[in-house]
Amino acid sequence: xxxxxxxxxxxxxxxxxxxxxxxxxxxxxxxxxxxxxxxxxxxxxxxxxxxxxxxxxxxxxxxxxxxxxxxxxxxxxxxxxxxxxxxxxxxxxxxxxxxxxxxxxxxxxxxxxxxxxxxxxxxxxxxxxxxxxxxxxxxxxxxxxxxxxxxxxxxxxxxxxxxxxxxxxxxxxxxxxxxxxxxxxxxxxxxxxxxxxxxxxxxxxxxxxxxxxxxxxxxxxxxxxxxxxxxxxxxxxxxxxxxxxxxxxxxxxxxxxxxxxxxxxxxxxxxxxxxxxxxxxxxxxxxxxxxxxxxxxxxxxxxxxxxxxxxxxxxxxxxxxxxxxxxxxxxxxxxxxxxxxxxxxxxxxxxxxxxxxxxxxxxxxxxxxxxxxxxxxxxxxxxxxxxxxxxxxxxxxxxxxxxxxxxxxxxxxxxxxxxxxxxxxxxxxxxxxxxxxxxxxxxxxxxxxx
Amino acid sequence: xxxxxxxxxxxxxxxxxxxxxxxxxxxxxxxxxxxxxxxxxxxxxxxxxxxxxxxxxxxxxxxxxxxxxxxxxxxxxxxxxxxxxxxxxxxxxxxxxxxxxxxxxxxxxxxxxxxxxxxxxxxxxxxxxxxxxxxxxxxxxxxxxxxxxxxxxxxxxxxxxxxxxxxxxxxxxxxxxxxxxxxxxxxxxxxxxxxxxxxxxxxxxxxxxxxxxxxxxxxxxxxxxxxxxxxxxxxxxxxxxxxxxxxxxxxxxxxxxxxxxxxxxxxxxxxxxxxxxxxxxxxxxxxxxxxxxxxxxxxxxxxxxxxxxxxxxxxxxxxxxxxxxxxxxxxxxxxxxxxxxxxxxxxxxxxxxxxxxxxxxxxxxxxxxxxxxxxxxxxxxxxxxxxxxxxxxxxxxxxxxxxxxxxxxxxxxxxxxxxxxxxxxxxxxxxxxxxxxxxxxxxxxxxxxx
Numbered sequence: 072x073x074x075x076x077x078x079x080x081x082x083x084x085x086x087x088x089x090x091x092x093x094x095x096x097x098x099x100x101x102x103x104x105x106x107x108x109x110x111x112x113x114x115x116x117x118x119x120x121x122x123x124x125x126x127x128x129x130x131x132x133x134x135x136x137x138x139x140x141x142x143x144x145x146x147x148x149x150x151x152x153x154x155x156x157x158x159x160x161x162x163x164x165x166x167x168x169x170x171x172x173x174x175x176x177x178x179x180x181x182x183x184x185x186x187x188x189x190x191x192x193x194x195x196x197x198x199x200x201x202x203x204x205x206x207x208x209x210x211x212x213x214x215x216x217x218x219x220x221x222x223x224x225x226x227x228x229x230x231x232x233x234x235x236x237x238x239x240x241x242x243x244x245x246x247x248x249x250x251x252x253x254x255x256x257x258x259x260x261x262x263x264x265x266x267x268x269x270x271x272x273x274x275x276x277x278x279x280x281x282x283x284x285x286x287x288x289x290x291x292x293x294x295x296x297x298x299x300x301x302x303x304x305x306x307x308x309x310x311x312x313x314x315x316x317x318x319x320x321x322x323x324x325x326x327x328x329x330x331x332x333x334x335x336x337x338x339x340x341x342x343x344x345x346x347x348x349x350x351x352x353x354x355x356x357x358x359x360x361x362x363x364x365x366x367x368x369x370x371x372x373x374x375x376x377x378x379x380x381x382x383x384x385x386x387x388x389x390x391x392x393x394x395x396x397x398x399x400x401x402x403x404x405x406x407x408x409x410x411x412x413x414x415x416x417x418x419x420x421x422x423x424x425x426x427x428x429x430x431x432x433x434x435x436x437x438x439x440x441x442x443x444x445x446x447x448x449x450x451x452x453x454x455x456x457x458x459x460x461x462x463x464x465x466x467x468x469x470x471x472x473x474x475x476x477x478x479x480x481x482x483x484x485x486x487x488x489x490x491x492x493x494x495x496x497x498x499x500x501x502x503x504x505x506x507x508x509x510x511x512x513x514x515x516x517x518x519x520x521x
Numbered sequence: 522x523x524x525x526x527x528x529x530x531x532x533x534x535x536x537x538x539x540x541x542x543x544x545x546x547x548x549x550x551x552x553x554x555x556x557x558x559x560x561x562x563x564x565x566x567x568x569x570x571x572x573x574x575x576x577x578x579x580x581x582x583x584x585x586x587x588x589x590x591x592x593x594x595x596x597x598x599x600x601x602x603x604x605x606x607x608x609x610x611x612x613x614x615x616x617x618x619x620x621x622x623x624x625x626x627x628x629x630x631x632x633x634x635x636x637x638x639x640x641x642x643x644x645x646x647x648x649x650x651x652x653x654x655x656x657x658x659x660x661x662x663x664x665x666x667x668x669x670x671x672x673x674x675x676x677x678x679x680x681x682x683x684x685x686x687x688x689x690x691x692x693x694x695x696x697x698x699x700x701x702x703x704x705x706x707x708x709x710x711x712x713x714x715x716x717x718x719x720x721x722x723x724x725x726x727x728x729x730x731x732x733x734x735x736x737x738x739x740x741x742x743x744x745x746x747x748x749x750x751x752x753x754x755x756x757x758x759x760x761x762x763x764x765x766x767x768x769x770x771x772x773x774x775x776x777x778x779x780x781x782x783x784x785x786x787x788x789x790x791x792x793x794x795x796x797x798x799x800x801x802x803x804x805x806x807x808x809x810x811x812x813x814x815x816x817x818x819x820x821x822x823x824x825x826x827x828x829x830x831x832x833x834x835x836x837x838x839x840x841x842x843x844x845x846x847x848x849x850x851x852x853x854x855x856x857x858x859x860x861x862x863x864x865x866x867x868x869x870x871x872x873x874x875x876x877x878x879x880x881x882x883x884x885x886x887x888x889x890x891x892x893x894x895x896x897x898x899x900x901x902x903x904x905x906x907x908x909x910x911x912x913x914x915x916x917x918x919x920x921x922x923x924x925x926x927x928x929x930x931x932x933x934x935x936x937x938x939x940x941x942x943x944x945x946x947x948x949x950x951x952x953x954x955x956x957x958x959x960x961x962x963x964x965x966x967x968x969x970x971x
Contacts, residue, residue, distance in 0.1 A: 448788050478844070
């Protein structure tokens with residue numbers, strides 16, 4: 072049954088209530104959310120239980136409904152009557168693109184719990200869209216909540232679910248995807264998506280979040296979401312990016328490559344920065360402007376969808392420090408971890424007494440990958456005697472890759488092969504822009520002490 | 522026996538050879554180093570086997586000798602004769618301060634090993650002083666090699682040896698101490714010294730190192746050593762600092778507080794930066810100028826020497842990541858670690874499934890301290906539900922303290938008390954400037970992408 076483009080139970084309900092496009096409807100969702108607007112015909116793009124209404128502010132919105140939601144007719148407005156909504160073209164130019172917002176929790180979708188005073192994630196993407204109508208300037212929005220967690224709880228199996236869901240959404244033909252996610256581990260998830268989609272992403276995937284919850288006046292949720300929607304709908308690059316405030320004021324956002332990003336501050340709006348790389352673009356969300364900073368990107372539409380999903384959950388990620396690091400490596404190997412990423416000191420060093428433990432790990436088939444805890448710069452194990460001994464023991468140095476990204480990548484690689492030679496080749500190949508051969512000096516931030 | 526201020530075997534050798542101040546002498550050290558100069562009387566400050574000679578370039582230098590070194594008279598120059606050295610006052614003004622350089626290895630005291638091509642640490646502080654006569658502009662230099670290791674091999678028991686040695690040197694009355702150290706773990710050692718001397722440091726302890734070995738033309742060893750010597754001899758503050766290049770060019774160095782510093786780049790000269798704090802001073806080594814940036818310091822001479830040495834070697838320092846962090850915490854507790862420092866995500870979070878492991882750790886007497894992997898900003902466990910549960914489980918959040926410093930501090934605290942209440946009080950007290958109540962916004966670097 073097709074009823075003005077609607078199918079399934081929505082088509083049945085609409086026809087049984089005699090509702091038609093042009094009717095004022097009230098939707099009372101089972102979570103208490105009430106939305107009123109004028110019923111519109113369904114976009115035919117996706118076959119999802121989504122009802123499309125035009126809100127009083129002139130925007131169109133897709134509302135996910137289920138059979139327990141209540142739908143009422145509250146009137147009908149004839150074209151031209153005083154109560155009729157302003158025709159679309161005369162109100163605000165609604166973007167002709169289609170963007171899907173996939174909600175994965177985090178502060179961007181959270182509110183203060185007035186019982187405990189703490190912040191909990193429980194706003195649906197639809198509620199978000201309703202509260203930020205500027206989103207619709209660039210695209211019509213469909214939305215779905217996949218997880219409602221704080222991102223410290225994110226695990227590799229959840230990356231896989233996000234990747235599967237993203238692939239499904241892309242295959243339906245959207246112009247881009249926005250993924251809302253907690254900021255704490257957003258960079259781990261963005262790296263996971265980058266590797267999983269490295270062979271084929273036809274449209275942009277823009278992850279975003281916020282440092283302050285969306286019901287606080289100082290929230291950055293709205294700014295970031297609009298910027299991410301602009302990237303998803305209109306960016307020329309089809310890459311996994313993290314789109315967040317570029318400065319603390321509401322000027323521009325930055326679209327960072329998913330494998331180059333790090334949260335560098337606990338609370339600032341401009342906490343996210345690219346390390347050892349230039350962001351892909353500067354994004355002015357209220358100005359419909361995307362300024363490309365790195366032209367070496369994969370173009371929208373150049374690749375068709377290809378997914379390489381799956382992560383090994385038994386990977387250890389440790390930081391080298393002056394303590395009993397050899398003992399810790401031994402324990403991890405004995406406990407059956409499949410791989411170890413070490414944040415070495417400086418050029419990627421470990422203490423000499425840990426080299427035997429590394430050799431033992433490698434000999435028992437556990438790859439040991441080394442990045443640097445300095446974050447900036449490049450691992451180089453050829454300069455000092457320690458490094459040469461580490462190489463001889465079998466470590467895999469990973470150039471200028473961020474240690475967090477090395478961890479995500481090793482988890483991804485180990486889900487494809489456990490063969491040490493293959494692991495080495497894959498870890499040292501630049502798969503999703505996670506490494507580069509050289510940097511210019513400007514990639515180091517300016518440390519100004521005033 | 523006192524022979525022109527010399528004592529012990531040096532006095533015996535000098536008198537048996539009939540050597541007197543004014544004689545040209547050649548010292549052939551057992552490591553092959555040959556030094557020629559005019560014998561001077563010994564400064565009476567310390568009772569050490571040090572021979573003082575005036576070099577051809579007009580500088581005075583103290584050379585540590587032992588009984589296996591060969592000492593020869595190669596001539597005597599009468600005052601006023603053509604071969605006589607230029608009198609001190611007419612050549613270069615040698616500083617009237619006394620500085621001790623304590624060598625602990627690292628690149629600053631390393632050379633390329635032409636056999637393997639790698640860099641190994643084996644230059645003595647005396648050789649360093651000889652090759653950098655500018656040091657003597659600020660002070661007469663005595664020197665000693667305590668360790669000749671690369672700093673990735675530094676362990677807490679070595680911190681203790683450095684601290685003991687530093688205390689001995691201070692008690693002899695020097696105006697300041699320079700400690701040369703590898704850059705990889707210098708910030709850990711500087712934090713250890715800061716805690717051990719928090720109750721009383723009468724003179725500056727300036728740690729320094731270099732990112733490129735001193736026999737390379739691009740070495741920063743000379744610049745950094747001169748800057749550190751200027752701080753040790755003349756700074757108004759008696760604190761443990763790390764003195765390193767402030768910019769990549771040879772303009773100024775920065776004197777960072779030992780508990781606020783981090784190596785942020787694998788190879789740049791300006792790799793060291795203060796996090797969440799202003800450096801104590803900007804230092805122009807070739808210009809005899811120290812510009813104070815933070816006036817809230819402990820003044821030279823305000824405190825008499827007091828040492829609080831000793832570190833627990835059984836402390837784990839881990840980084841939170843989306844993997845099996847609960848399992849790792851359980852393992853560490855089972856393996857008998859005395860304390861755990863976690864680099865949490867964002868405001869200091871761990872995943873919900875790790876909270877039970879933390880509770881178990883705390884209940885079995887293992888303190889769990891939380892800092893943030895973002896490095897910048899401040900831990901706050903009151904904002905999100907996860908944080909509140911962590912507090913309830915007994916974690917100790919440590920404000921804006923760097924995670925590396927939290928690890929050093931917990932090692933130091935656990936060597937004083939294992940009582941959880943006392944550990945909490947000490948970890949949360951600002952002991953050596955490792956925490957501050959508030960920051961101004963300028964403490965975040967400028968991220969410029971050009």
